[in-house]
Amino acid sequence: MSASTPVDEPVGFSDPAGDGPLARERSHLAASRSALRAMREDVEALDITDVTANWVNAAALHHQIEERVKALADLSGTPLFFGRLDYLHAPGAEGAEGAEGERFYIGRRHVHDADGDPMVIDWRAPVSQPFYRASRKEPLDIALRRRFGYTGGDLTAYEDERLCDPSEAATTSRLLQREIERPRVGPMRDIVATIQPEQDEIVRAGLSGSVCVQGGPGTGKTAVGLHRVAYLLYAHRERLARTGTLVVGPNRSFLHYIEQVLPALGELTVAQATVDDLVAHVEVRGTDGATAAVIKGDARMAQVLRRALYSHVTMPTEPVTVVRGSRRWRVPAYELEELVQQLLDRDIRYGAARDALPQRVAHAVLVRMERAGEAPDDRVQDAVARNAAVKAAVKAVWPAVDPAKLVLRLLGDPEFLAAHAEGLLDEREQREILWAKPARSVKSAAWSAADTVLIDEATDLIRRTHSLGHVVLDEAQDLSPMQYRAVGRRCTTGSATVLGDLAQGTTPWATRSWEEALLHLGKQEAVVEELTAGFRVPADVIRYASRLLPHIAPGLAPVASIRENPGHFEVRGSRGTDDVLSACRELLGNEGSVGLIAADSRVPELAEALTAAGITYVAPGEETTRATRLTLVPASLAKGLEYDYVLLHEPGEIVDAEPDERTGLRRLYVTLTRAVSGLTITHTTDLPPQLT
Incomplete structure (x- = not known):
């Protein structure tokens, strides 16, 4: 074949003798499907009767086997491989004398034969990367890149690029164009066969760093984010299995639309949620006007909540007296005040500090015991920390606070709000967010979506939110600063992939700049990448829509349809x-x-x-x-x-x-x-x- 033979021409596809290149590729496809079926049958045949110590371990292992069987499913209509790479030399041995080139079929998952030899290489493997990155300018030791075309699950075409042959001119891949333009019915599908070099760079970025992708319509930013999750799970499987991954979308319809992409790539463990799902501490039964929603979503509310929460801490005015046997041990008020102030200065979570205070009071008692000649141990300190007098003192000085009740009071009590919003919110803003009719209880309150984000913030001030290993945040341009904070605290020890388009922000609090958004997310160090090549939207359509850009996002470059x-x-x-x-x-x-x-x-x-x-x-x-x-x-x-x-x-x-x-x-x-x-x-x- 030439460098790029049109799909609708018979050259390279007609094979009446059944022994040409197309027949051989079909034979490899059939053999690969048989090998995948054998891999699945091997897993299904595993006997775990004698390898588990108890029923809990057995149940866990059984679940793992079920997930592995699902991951090895041969999905109908989904090609097992979509490309082939013929290396000039063995990978890693370029230039070595006598190094012999190898051939790899690139697909959605790894498939090996009975001897363990690879039939299909996972698209995420390092050896597969040149399929997306190689070019005539930088062939990456690739002699030939072959793309395959399918019709109804059957391999019907192929197309070759001889990257190291200077006699062949570069041409646009017809198969690539047809795959991009292929009609779609049903949920979103993966783009694993059509990932472009600039997209692949983002997909394969390391786990330790966060990435923000600004992409106009049709640039594939959502698909890039999902494929990045799949790549990270491949490259850091054990770590992310412990810490977890999450995809956050704008609404349930969107999540339903994208939910089949990761399973098609063999990844079944990624959680999906909306921001509302993440902060669903109470039932949402009310709505806010635009002005109130903007104020509640403002980052200043985090400081208002913090002030309101810590206003519950009061300095002790009375000593604590602990009775043990015939002895009485007294900790004076000034020393208790020092302990409280030390915890406040450490700036740890409200609940963690409250838990630590009894132990600190007990330690002060033990110091007195030791000075009196006693030899108390840790059990004595724990017993003193549980002493009724100590518990009563802690309750008075550092009381437990329910986050929903805190927000309930803040939005229903004008004086309480004014005391803690002073210098942060003006009187007009305070009136806007106050409820017209204060609720009597958490259950009876007509909570709005913005209120639940405030409760989530208060919850995190009291107890640290569990952090995941990686979070993908899609359509991020529509989040408020407080919503960014809600997502950010779920990846404080992990990384994030932020996806969005500033021109598509349609909420009153829409993001003005990615720098500001990343600050609220807690990922100021994230690298901002811009995708401007349009793969989905036709040229005439995107040109027409781009007439609006000067009016809605004058700083953004229009998408250029390819x-x-x-x-x-x-x-x-x-x-x-x-x-x-x-x-x-x-x-x-x-x-x-x-x-x-x-x-x-x-x-x-x-x-x-x-x-x-x-x-x-x-x-x-x-x-x-x-x-x-x-x-x-x-x-x-x-x-x-x-x-x-x-x-x-x-x-x-x-x-x-x-x-x-x-x-x-x-x-x-x-x-x-x-x-x-x-x-x-x-x-x-x-x-x-x-x-x-």
């Missing part, structure tokens, strides 16, 4: 719902998924019309099928989702639904950039002037 296919793009004047239904039917005539996106208030009307017209549809988060390929999407839930074809109805309404024009234009930018193959806009009223 798609050869410009995509379908059309703006239609509409006479009403009938035209929308007609456009839906038209788009459903194409292959792939269709998203009908409209302002949230317009969705009920469109749902009724679709039902009456007999057009079946699903809501975001529900899985599309080949029979039901239409999703009706409220504009507020469109972020992070993608469809082959998007029908965007009434852009002006999407802008007008937001509290201000800038936020509305950002919401519109999000909805305009959900299309993979084509975008159709219908409108009865004038388009926003920024688009015309």
Whole structure:
């Protein structure tokens, strides 16, 4: 084959004799599938009857075996390998005399034969890296890179690049383009076969450092974050097995959309959650106005909470007298005050300090015992720490505080709030966040989403939040400073991958700069990377949407689409719902998924019309099928989702639904950039002037 043979030409693919390159590659695929099946059967046949000491160990080992069997599943329609590398020399022996090149098939997981020899190499292995990084300028000792094309799970094509052959001109990979543009139905799929060099650098960045990825629509930032998790689990399996990994997304619909990516890569242990899930200490039954939500989400609230919490600590005015047998041991008030002040100066968690205080008082008693000639040991100190007089003194000086009750009082008691917000929040801001009607109890309170973040902050001030080994935070531009703090304390001893686009911030508290966001997250040292090459959104669509950038994020570079296919793009004047239904039917005539996106208030009307017209549809988060390929999407839930074809109805309404024009234009930018193959806009009223 030439350096890049078009997929739709028979050269290199027709093999009537059954002994050509394509037949040999199919044979290797069949042998690899048999080897994977044998690996799975070996695990299923394991007998653990005599290797476990008790039922707990047996249950744990049985669970591990089940997870391993799942990880070795041969997923239908998912190619076992997608590429091949032919090295000039044995890896690690470049330039060595007599070193013989080796051939490796690159796939989603490692597969070996009965003798342990590799049939497929995991894409995350070091030997696989040149598949993503090698070029004619830097061939990385690769003689040939072969890409494979599949149709319905069957290997039907291949395409070669001879990177060390100067006689062959560089060409664009047709298979790569087709894989990027392939119609999609159902949840998000992995991009392991199409990762680009700049994406691979981020994916393979070390575990010890945090990374922030600024990426416009279609640059693959979400996929990069998920593949980074998969890579880190491969490279640091034991460490992350102990510390845990977490993917944080903007909403449940988004998490459902991405939930199959990691399992397809053989990773089944990564937890997924929204920020609301992380801080779900109480039931959310209320809402805040935009102004109140912005103030509650401000980082100043952390200091208000800290002041309110430590206001419960009071200096002792009475001594503590401990009675043991016939002796009485007295610790004067001034010495107790010194102990309390020492703990305050150490700046440890409120609860940890409260736990330490009885032991410090007991130690002061033991010092007196030793001076009197006694020889107390640790058991005596523990007994003194549990003494009723000591416990009473600690309760009075350093009382236990419930975090939800603390926030309840702060938001319901004007005087308490004023005392601890002085110099931080002005009177207007204090009035904004105070409840109009104070709640009587934690259970009866109409907590808002922002309130739960405050409770989480208070909880961490009292007891340290458990830290994970790595956290991926997607659509981060929409988080408030307090939400960043909530995520950050879950990776204080680990690292983070932050993904987002400043141009897509649609909350009143949207991130203004990544430097500020990383400061609140506690990851100031994170490296900020920018992805500007667009793989998903067609060129005509992204050019049209980029008209909004000067109005919503003037400092950001527009995404440059690398798609050869410009995509379908059309703006239609509409006479009403009938035209929308007609456009839906038209788009459903194409292959792939269709998203009908409209302002949230317009969705009920469109749902009724679709039902009456007999057009079946699903809501975001529900899985599309080949029979039901239409999703009706409220504009507020469109972020992070993608469809082959998007029908965007009434852009002006999407802008007008937001509290201000800038936020509305950002919401519109999000909805305009959900299309993979084509975008159709219908409108009865004038388009926003920024688009015309």
